Amino acid sequence: xxxxxxxxxxxxxxxxxxxxxxxxxxxxxxxxxxxxxxxxxxxxxxxxxxxxxxxxxxxxxxxxxxxxxxxxxxxxxxxxxxxxxxxxxxxxxxxxxxxxxxxxxxxxxxxxxxxxxxxxxxxxxxxxxxxxxxxxxxxxxxxxxxxxxxxxxxxxxxxxxxxxxxxxxxxxxxxxxxxxxxxxxxxxxxxxxxxxxxxxxxxxxxxxxxxxxxxxxxxxxxxxxxxxxxxxxxxxxxxxxxxxxxxxxxxxxxxxxxxxxxxxxxxxxxxxxxxxxxxxxxxxxxxxxxxxxxxxxxxxxxxxxxxxxxxxxxxxxxxxxxxxxxxxxxxxxxxxxxxxxxxxxxxxxxxxxxxxxxxxxxxxxxxxxxxxxxxxxxxxxxxxxxxxxxxxxxxxxxxxxxxxxxxxxxxxxxxxxxxxxxxxxxxxxxxxxxxxxxxxxxxxxxxxxxxxxxxxxxxxxxxxxxxxxxxxxxxxxxxxxxxxxxxxxxxxxxxxxxxxxxxxxxxxxxxxxxxxxxxxxxxxxxxxxxxxxxxxxxxxxxxxxxxxxxxxx
Numbered sequence: 001x002x003x004x005x006x007x008x009x010x011x012x013x014x015x016x017x018x019x020x021x022x023x024x025x026x027x028x029x030x031x032x033x034x035x036x037x038x039x040x041x042x043x044x045x046x047x048x049x050x051x052x053x054x055x056x057x058x059x060x061x062x063x064x065x066x067x068x069x070x071x072x073x074x075x076x077x078x079x080x081x082x083x084x085x086x087x088x089x090x091x092x093x094x095x096x097x098x099x100x101x102x103x104x105x106x107x108x109x110x111x112x113x114x115x116x117x118x119x120x121x122x123x124x125x126x127x128x129x130x131x132x133x134x135x136x137x138x139x140x141x142x143x144x145x146x147x148x149x150x151x152x153x154x155x156x157x158x159x160x161x162x163x164x165x166x167x168x169x170x171x172x173x174x175x176x177x178x179x180x181x182x183x184x185x186x187x188x189x190x191x192x193x194x195x196x197x198x199x200x201x202x203x204x205x206x207x208x209x210x211x212x213x214x215x216x217x218x219x220x221x222x223x224x225x226x227x228x229x230x231x232x233x234x235x236x237x238x239x240x241x242x243x244x245x246x247x248x249x250x251x252x253x254x255x256x257x258x259x260x261x262x263x264x265x266x267x268x269x270x271x272x273x274x275x276x277x278x279x280x281x282x283x284x285x286x287x288x289x290x291x292x293x294x295x296x297x298x299x300x301x302x303x304x305x306x307x308x309x310x311x312x313x314x315x316x317x318x319x320x321x322x323x324x325x326x327x328x329x330x331x332x333x334x335x336x337x338x339x340x341x342x343x344x345x346x347x348x349x350x351x352x353x354x355x356x357x358x359x360x361x362x363x364x365x366x367x368x369x370x371x372x373x374x375x376x377x378x379x380x381x382x383x384x385x386x387x388x389x390x391x392x393x394x395x396x397x398x399x400x401x402x403x404x405x406x407x408x409x410x411x412x413x414x415x416x417x418x419x420x421x422x423x424x425x426x427x428x429x430x431x432x433x434x435x436x437x438x439x440x441x442x443x444x445x446x447x448x449x450x451x452x453x454x455x456x457x458x459x460x461x462x463x464x465x466x467x468x469x470x471x472x473x474x475x476x477x478x479x480x481x482x483x484x485x486x487x488x489x490x491x492x493x494x495x496x497x498x499x500x501x502x503x504x505x506x507x508x509x510x511x512x513x514x515x516x517x518x519x520x521x522x523x524x525x526x527x528x529x530x531x532x533x534x535x536x537x538x539x540x541x542x543x544x545x546x547x548x549x550x551x552x553x
Contacts, residue, residue: 021036036242124224160253176207342385344416345380402419423542473529491512493507493521
């Protein structure tokens with residue numbers, strides 16, 4: 001059982017218990033406390049019930065922009081990140097192997113486990129210190145011998161049906177707490193013997209309600225669960241809510257003994273004022289006057305619309321059954337969604353299959369990666385990969401790279417990808433120096449014509465991805481404008497070389513000097529090309545021209 005499994009299963013139970021308690025807000029506080037306590041118990045037991053509960057998981061998530069295609073006719077086997085297969089390699093010869101297990105994934109999991117363990121040990125150590133403090137307080141406390149306290153204790157214990165012996169202790173610390181199961185202890189501050197009888201009965205009625213309900217055992221169990229789930233905010237929320245509902249339930253028990261809400265509230269406020277002049281250290285025990293919850297408790301006991309009745313047996317049974325069902329479902333929950341076999345075809349913009357294309361997958365959660373290459377028919381395949389979020393990158397020479405996020409969810413996935421021609425880059429430098437007087441060599445027209453003829457007659461020995469780049473037929477260099485007096489500037493142009501070789505859609509990138517931009521555009525507009533050919537057909541091509549104007553003055 002990993003910390004993640006513990007967190008997920010516990011969160012399901014805790015969230016369900018918290019929501020169920022919220023739905024029961026109009027019901028007695030004792031029932032809400034029962035539900036929250038059952039939820040904490042379920043969160044503790046869910047990991048242990050994993051082998052007994054029926055397994056289930058969430059439905060697969062829809063893949064991100066998936067295109068489903070008919071399966072390839074040829075058989076695809078596993079791929080390796082070895083050198084790409086030759087163009088003539090048959091599909092059955094393409095081998096695809098999954099990436100080796102990532103060392104980083106295991107190291108992160110181990111680190112997370114150690115961090116969780118450290119937090120859990122710290123929580124249990126804090127609880128142990130609190131229990132030791134209680135033992136130290138009990139050892140230093142003196143028995144409270146007072147006829148009024150003894151008579152009130154016997155009377156209220158009889159009313160609650162408590163047969164266990166309860167020790168009344170008095171300490172010099174500002175504490176009024178109760179703890180213990182077999183031999184409960186009620187600790188009161190010094191001076192309690194002089195309290196009025198009304199306050200004595202109210203205090204004992206509240207503290208003995210905790211004893212009758214065995215709240216201290218429930219609180220200890222909740223502290224242990226919170227220590228195990230220390231990184232889960234739900235555990236802290238449910239534990240705090242359970243403690244508050246426990247106090248409300250004991251307040252209800254006091255009111256059900258016939259004590260009026262106004263008398264009870266005034267005594268609690270007097271106790272709070274007298275005891276919290278000095279702060280006491282935290283102890284894992286019930287305290288009748290806890291400042292964080294006192295205001296809400298007083299408001300509840302004075303509200304006639306609040307249900308102060310004890311919880312019914314039928315209500316506890318129904319709540320327990322609901323929590324048991326949720327715990328069973330949480331125990332069988334599995335976040336794992338299997339593996340996904342991913343395959344597809346890579347083609348160019350004319351539909352021709354592109355061989356020797358690199359397809360890389362990167363797990364966005366663990367950063368593990370795998371890589372394959374397409375075969376002669378443009379097909380690729382990955383061996384089954386763990387479900388999750390991935391970034392797929394497709395690259396090959398002469399084409400624009402493509403990045404796509406995909407979600408693998410356990411079902412076989414086919415994804416076809418179309419690559420578009422890459423952008424041609426051209427750069428030149430223009431200065432304001434006077435032109436050279438040396439004669440320019442005449443262009444080799446015959447060589448250029450032979451090159452164009454060879455390009456037009458070129459036969460492609462592959463289905464797609466056969467690129468013949470454009471050939472410049474007419475070159476015009478920009479002229480440095482006389483109106484420009486600056487040190488120089490770079491002008492970037494974007495355009496399209498269309499299917500007849502003309503420069504179209506010429507645009508300036510950014511905001512360069514208008515004179516320099518105009519000089520660059522005037523020259524580039526006069527360029528002519530033998531157009532690009534893809535798979536033997538003329539096609540439009542994007543081009544970027546970078547003109548670096550430099551002043552020599």
